[in-house]
Amino acid sequence: MNIADFSTDLEAARELRDYCSIVGTATSRLGRVPGVSSLDLLVEAIRNTVEDAGLKASDIDGVICRGPDESYSHHQVVAERLGINARFSTTLTNGGASQILGIAIATMAIRFGLAKTIVCGFGRDTWSRTHATEEARVRNETRPASQRPREFGPEYGYFGATAAHAFGATRHMHLYGTTRDDFGAIATAFREHALRNPDAQMKKPLSMEDYHAGRMIVAPFGMYDCSLRSDAAGAVIVTRSDRAKDMRRPPVLIKGFGTFNNTRGWFNDDNMVVTAAKQSGEAAYRMAGLGPSEVDTAQIYDCFTYMVLTQLEDYGFCKKGEGGAFVSSGALRLGGALPCNTSGGQLSESHAEGMLQIVEGVRQMRHLYAPDRQVKDAEIALISGHGGNQVCHSTLILGKA
Amino acid sequence: MSDVKQKPVPRPAPESAPYWAAARERRLSLPKCEDCGQNWFPPSRTCPHCLSSRVTFADVSGRGKVYSFVTFHRVYHPAFEGETPYVVALIELEEGPRLLSNVIGLAPEDVRCEMPVEVVFEDVGDATIPKFRPRQA
Numbered sequence: 001m002n003i004a005d006f007s008t009d010l011e012a013a014r015e016l017r018d019y020c021s022i023v024g025t026a027t028s029r030l031g032r033v034p035g036v037s038s039l040d041l042l043v044e045a046i047r048n049t050v051e052d053a054g055l056k057a058s059d060i061d062g063v064i065c066r067g068p069d070e071s072y073s074h075h076q077v078v079a080e081r082l083g084i085n086a087r088f089s090t091t092l093t094n095g096g097a098s099q100i101l102g103i104a105i106a107t108m109a110i111r112f113g114l115a116k117t118i119v120c121g122f123g124r125d126t127w128s129r130t131h132a133t134e135e136a137r138v139r140n141e142t143r144p145a146s147q148r149p150r151e152f153g154p155e156y157g158y159f160g161a162t163a164a165h166a167f168g169a170t171r172h173m174h175l176y177g178t179t180r181d182d183f184g185a186i187a188t189a190f191r192e193h194a195l196r197n198p199d200a201q202m203k204k205p206l207s208m209e210d211y212h213a214g215r216m217i218v219a220p221f222g223m224y225d226c227s228l229r230s231d232a233a234g235a236v237i238v239t240r241s242d243r244a245k246d247m248r249r250p251p252v253l254i255k256g257f258g259t260f261n262n263t264r265g266w267f268n269d270d271n272m273v274v275t276a277a278k279q280s281g282e283a284a285y286r287m288a289g290l291g292p293s294e295v296d297t298a299q300i301y302d303c304f305t306y307m308v309l310t311q312l313e314d315y316g317f318c319k320k321g322e323g324g325a326f327v328s329s330g331a332l333r334l335g336g337a338l339p340c341n342t343s344g345g346q347l348s349e350s351h352a353e354g355m356l357q358i359v360e361g362v363r364q365m366r367h368l369y370a371p372d373r374q375v376k377d378a379e380i381a382l383i384s385g386h387g388g389n390q391v392c393h394s395t396l397i398l399g400k401a
Numbered sequence: 402m403s404d405v406k407q408k409p410v411p412r413p414a415p416e417s418a419p420y421w422a423a424a425r426e427r428r429l430s431l432p433k434c435e436d437c438g439q440n441w442f443p444p445s446r447t448c449p450h451c452l453s454s455r456v457t458f459a460d461v462s463g464r465g466k467v468y469s470f471v472t473f474h475r476v477y478h479p480a481f482e483g484e485t486p487y488v489v490a491l492i493e494l495e496e497g498p499r500l501l502s503n504v505i506g507l508a509p510e511d512v513r514c515e516m517p518v519e520v521v522f523e524d525v526g527d528a529t530i531p532k533f534r535p536r537q538a
Contacts, residue, residue, distance in 0.1 A: 141477075150411070150412040150413075150414070151411035151412060151413055151414070151417060151421075152411070152417075152443055152500070152501055153501060154409035154411075154478070155408065155409050155410055155411050155525060155528070155530050156489050156501055156502055156503050156530070156532075157408075157473055157477070157478065157481045157484065157487055157489060157503070158473075158489045158501055159477035159478060160477055162475075163471045163473065163489060166471040167469045167470070167471055167491060168469070170469045170470055170471060170514065171468070171469040171514060174469070174513075174514035174515075215474070216472075216474035216475075216486075217474060217475045218471045218472065218473050218474065218475060219471060219472035219474060219486070219509075220471075221471075267468075267491055267499050267501075268499065272469065
């Protein structure tokens with residue numbers, strides 16, 4: 001038996017297609033929300049989500065969240081503040097891949113009767129925390145001290161997620177001739193989307209000239225290649241599709257999901273130029289019974305511009321190495337071939353480790369937006385989550401009910 | 402303030418102590434499996450290629466090439482103020498493993514992927530850390 005061949009498992013997973021739906025979604029206040037903890041941002045988002053679904057907190061019997069790193073057993077504290085006992089409750093620790101993983105676990109738990117209605121969410125007070133003092137502002141470090149490397153990094157002046165991802169950008173530029181103009185096409189497209197979103201943190205237009213004038217952080221990344229520091233939270237409520245019909249909002253079908261983790265490491269193999277979006281996407285496509293040509297909008301984990309480009313390749317929206325030409329064609333803009341990060345993304349809306357990509361995917365599938373924000377006739381949304389030490393990946397495919 | 406101006410020195414995990422002890426002697430020494438013969442990095446007590454626990458440290462050539470690199474313009478730690486821009490690179494050793502280091506001895510804009518490099522040792526406080534420079538002909 002070759003346990004690495006998981007194609008039959010993917011076939012078996014097809015029974016989960018459309019089994020569950022997302023019946024509620026909302027965010028907290030986004031951007032700079034001083035005086036509110038991570039925990040209360042998430043509770044605020046969940047309260048808004050429960051209201052969006054037209055439910056009561058007592059209708060929820062499952063809680064899945066990813067805690068801020070310094071919080072022990074985060075889900076217990078969240079449920080306490082919601083005033084509920086949960087049949088199914090846990091905290092995930094796959095970084096930005098956790099939020100879709102939470103929805104995947106929720107779907108499986110519901111399928112096998114461990115819970116009926118599960119809330120999945122994430123929140124973080126990153127802007128407040130990294131601006132609390134001058135030292136915090138300079139350091140701009142989002143990880144608690146206990147999680148920072150002690151060797152093989154700091155002694156070389158190597159710090160932070162920007163540099164880690166910039167390694168991938170350099171290698172991709174070397175292999176395929178990708179340019180900073182390509183990265184700029186991503187940053188400027190998402191900013192244009194943010195300007196249509198009144199909740200977005202970024203309010204000013206960003207031209208290609210502005211992009212290139214931005215100060216360098218860790219080359220090849222300048223400031224506009226980097227996602228935002230935000231106070232932000234979001235949540236979704238998952239339940240069985242046959243129960244989803246009489247809710248306040250149009251339900252959105254969970255058509256497929258997949259995960260893959262290049263746990264051999266970001267610095268090993270070709271992982272910095274071929275991400276686990278490849279296998280996680282393949283699993284999600286198989287469950288959903290569709291392929292990249294049927295995706296109408298993509299909400300891609302955009303911690304850095306380059307990560308959008310490589311994931312679009314890995315998902316098969318274009319060939320490996322052709323991401324630069326694809327994003328520079330204008331494909332990612334509303335009205336383009338594949339409208340992407342239509343609320344502004346983590347580069348321009350707010351950063352909640354992929355949670356807001358899920359919220360936006362759900363909203364696009366509800367078709368409740370005015371025409372300037374709605375992806376016209378969109379039936380299928382693909383959403384990505386990426387995180388951990390750059391190697392955890394998850395994919396969610398949603399469909400209009 | 403004086404201690405925050407000092408560069409961070411490695412605070413080794415038990416399994417990487419032999420690596421840093423070798424560096425003090427100006428040797429680049431990596432874990433090596435006595436069963437399958439492979440090297441790896443960072444150090445651990447079980448071979449990730451065959452899960453053997455017969456692990457030793459063995460000196461490697463110190464020659465490699467730049468797999469990828471980044472250039473720090475932002476100061477993340479006060480001890481690196483005045484040193485930007487500096488290059489942090491992922492070096493692929495001839496023996497296979499990749500390790501993070503600095504590429505020194507040339508301007509950041511002249512560093513390239515696939516550039517041949519060789520190890521040099523630099524003392525930082527009480528520690529000695531391996532860095533890399535363009536390979537001499």
